[in-house]
Amino acid sequence: MRAAVLLIAAGLATTGVAGALVARELSRVGVHQGYEPEQPIAFSHKLHAGESQIPCLYCHSGARTSRHAGIPALNVCMNCHSLLTRQTVEIEKLKEAVQRRQAIAWTKVHNLPDFVYFNHSQHVAGGVTCRSCHGPVETMERIRQDAPLTMGWCLECHRTRGPELQRQRQAALNRGHPDAPIPGLDCGKCHY
């Protein structure tokens, strides 16, 4: 009898734990925080952005004007590397690609779902620093997704910060609508 009760209790406990584990897994579907895939060339942000202090926007110039920050084309790499004499196996890979005029297929780290529109230039123009979303890139040997990139994480910032937000709030106050909605929180801001 006691054995049977214990068995049932154990069964229930197992089911509960399993359920909790499944629920936790489900809540993480599509969240790739910490994603740090291997890249075709072991490019070090720590060396370039950290030690050499190359500004992010020198290579990722698209972030100023486009929705994509962009990965630099080989000719951007060669702006410096054609002058630098140091050779490593990885730099050799780059130079080989340049010679063969073949683009490099990097593994994309920061992925958003297809139904989200995100524009880098909007945020860069608004004064959001690269590190607020991408984390301490200058310390990363291999690039890693630092933030969860979930909608809740986006909205945390949209609710509390941002120049447009401040401007809107001020404009609403001026019009005598202190409770006016904030456009940065509209669904249609990002989903279309």
Place this chain on the structure above:
Amino acid sequence: MHTELRFWKSVEELRADSQAPAGSGRDCFAGQRAQTGPPPTATRRDFLTLAGFSVAAAAISVCSRGRVQKAIPFANQPEELTPGVANWYATTCGGCTSGCSLLVKTRDGRPIKVEGNSESSLFGTGTCAVGQATVLSLYDDARLKGPVWHGQPTSWAEIDARIEERLAAAMAGHKRVALLTRTVSGPATRKLIREWSSRPGVEHVTYDPMSCSALREATRASFGVDAIPHYRFAVANVIVGIEADFLGTWLSPVEFTHDYTSRRRPESGTLMSRHIQFESGVSLTGSNADIRAAIAPSQQGLVALGLLRRIARKHGATGVPDSSEASLDRRALDAAAEDLWRNRGQSLVVSGAHDVPTQMLVHATNALLGNIGRTIDVDHPSLQKQGDDGAVMRLVEDMSRGNLDVLIVYGVNPAYDYPQADRFIAAMERVPLTVSFADRLDETAARAHAVCPDHHFLEAWGDAEPVTSFYSLAQPTIAPLFDTRAAQESLLKWLGHSPDFYAYLRGFWHETLYPKQDRYATFDDFWDHSLHDGVFVLPPRTVSEHQFVGDWSEAATSVVREHAEVAAEESPDHYEVHLYETVGLRDGAHANNPWLQELPDPVTKVTWGNYAAIAPTVASRLGIDSGDVVAIEKGPIRVEVPVHVQPGQSANTISLAVGYGRTRVGRVGQGVGENVYPLAHVIAGTRRYFRTGVKMTRTGRLEPLAATQTHHSMEGRTIVKQTTLAAFVESPASRHEKQPELPTLWAERPSGEHRWGMAVDLSACTGCSACVTACQAENNVPVVGRDEVRRGREMHWIRIDRYYTGSEDNPDTVVQPMMCQHCNNAPCEPVCPVLATVHSSDGLNQQVYNRCVGTRYCENNCPYKVRRFNWFEYARNDRFDFNMNSPLGTMVLNPDVTVRSRGVMEKCSLCVQRIQAGKLEAERDGRPVADGDIKTACQQACPADAIVFGDLADPNSRVTRLSRSQRRYGVLEELGTRPGVTYLTKVKNV
């Protein structure tokens, strides 16, 4: 006045309303229409299987990580290209021969959208439906991937060698070579063709599938100018059209729509024009006329003669012979003549007739009215149709006699669209070498020995001169997708020149156009600016006085004689067939374009296929209805098509659209509809697009039309308002007292910085449907195919509703673009259980795809029926084998707009991606959004400027001013929805 008008959408509705209470048999819920296929046979077992599978799939997806995505940057990034930022190039449309100036949007190297070029003083900023769809034909799977010799793929070097050898032999032996081209208005290409035809034995023949040869010949006989005059609708107070669909398909529809509608706004300060149309089928143009009189196609000459006689009488001229007018609408003729005479010098008579004498009578009428040099420009003629029917006939004759050694076919497909296609095909077989520049193995190319595929116009250099002195440049917007070569380069190569058409074009502009201008000091400067602007206009020549030198009495006699011959064979069971081009498919060249196949006809609202439009009286006499298949016979020619009962159709006339029934075009257009070109025939050297003495019998078969006609019915409420100019002038606002503000349950919405809204002027809208295709291109709207349209599941975000009022024999037609009204109190919002449709702070009714679970409650609750449900996965699905099912076809997709998946609702977003882009640009520049910065796709495409988008929170914006117009009203305002879209009452000048 409008309140007494009763609008109806189809004959079924008109009749049903008198018999049964409203709503009977009509669905307002898309998707619940009768299934044409077998009933679904899903069982409980199927359900369990699927459910089990879904659970398993869910479990697997929990364990799996996202797909690894690759990011591939350029190896060497071009300076002017930033991934994610659109580049715009000015070019010239090759969709038809009108030669409109375009701006092409390319994203990451792919052309994805075309817009009108605002630099063009000829065409305005609009486009047409075909122009909008040309960007999709670039990504057509059926295009040839390289040259073909005797049905086998080959290399350019090899095919060139074979062709050059035969050409050299032919020219050396003084044999004959013919270049059969479509109308070419580009001066550089014309020069190249002249170089060809100056060689001994080479002749150039221009062929237009829908010809204007008679008009050109009549102009030569009347004014001594061998061209088609340039018509200026913007300066005409009175327009009389005789079977000329100038707003839809005739000569230069975008330009004419722009000019015509500039005179259709009662507040604009200029006199509103009056338009009288005589025609047999109901064309887009006729549906916009103030007065429309139905005539049989064989009566076009009599109408022209009737007008001339009346005008001549008023003018005091004599010599116009008498003719019987018993069968004509004399009142309409009298009214037309009276209006024309009162506005002499500022009136215009145009005719689409295909016989020379009728066109001469029309020219004589215009000459007597003093319109030449004013509304009709003979000094700067149009070059948009140059076909010569007589020359084509002689060529076919020569070919069949074996007198031709080489035939080069450029841009035309006579094996499909020549009336005696069989003769042409037989004649082709007697030519030792036939070469085609077709982009696919079409009916002609499949029978040619060599096919040297031309570039798509978006891949090629070129130029155009649609109207004399108006030049437009064309430049490549993408590198050629396949191993194709510009037709001009092939022609240059075979002449022994360097095959570099860019150099040739530049050289031509340097030699010919650069010296004629004095604005730019160097040629490079001139070229760069012309290429950037896309257009170049020479100063006008002095207008010379053109006297009518033709013999009108002989023309009149000939018209009377021809009509007498037709009348002699008339009998009640014989019909006249009238062939016409549809706004979507035109002459059939674009039959493989799914956007155009699914574009509802502006008047009949039928998609995917042609049909016999017959008058309601004929239908009830024969006891047939829409969807019944009839056989139409004339001699050995027999076509079977379903019937469409068309109110306003001339009695005893059957209207049939050309452009369908292609046999070799690609998987989309193959076998859609029937080819009716064989019904055209030749009289007195010109091709006529009507036939008399035709028999029509029912076959007993049923083929339901895929029409968007009766669904989305508005259930008899006042949706569209119309008034007359007289009533409007008398008391502009009396018809539109603002409805008292209705009490509302909803709290007042706090307004954000903007309140986006739209105004649609029904007086300007012609129903041309350019907006429908533009929206489809901009918003990745899927094509669903014929069966799904039959079930009422078309996905267009903007539709054009068409209502009739008056008698079914000759009703008035009103059209109304209908899209999401972005109601302030939107009925769709509170019924969504998952908050997938919510209001934004700037007045948009947003649809959030990732939240939507597809209950369709919103669709049920929308009084405007503008919501669309994704019943299937339309992308990458073999069941919907259209552009979104091929890697090539998906290149046209707009990367800024989500491709929706199965099971979610969608609808017009007021182009929210453009709003966000406009706001972003303003923010980056540190300025507020200016009025006009943001244009929706439908607005930008509209050649009539009937749609205006803007910020209703800005008191000075154009949309705010329009939404306070005296003609304003909101559709179904009485429901308290407070729509964000305002309509302006249509005003008719009667």
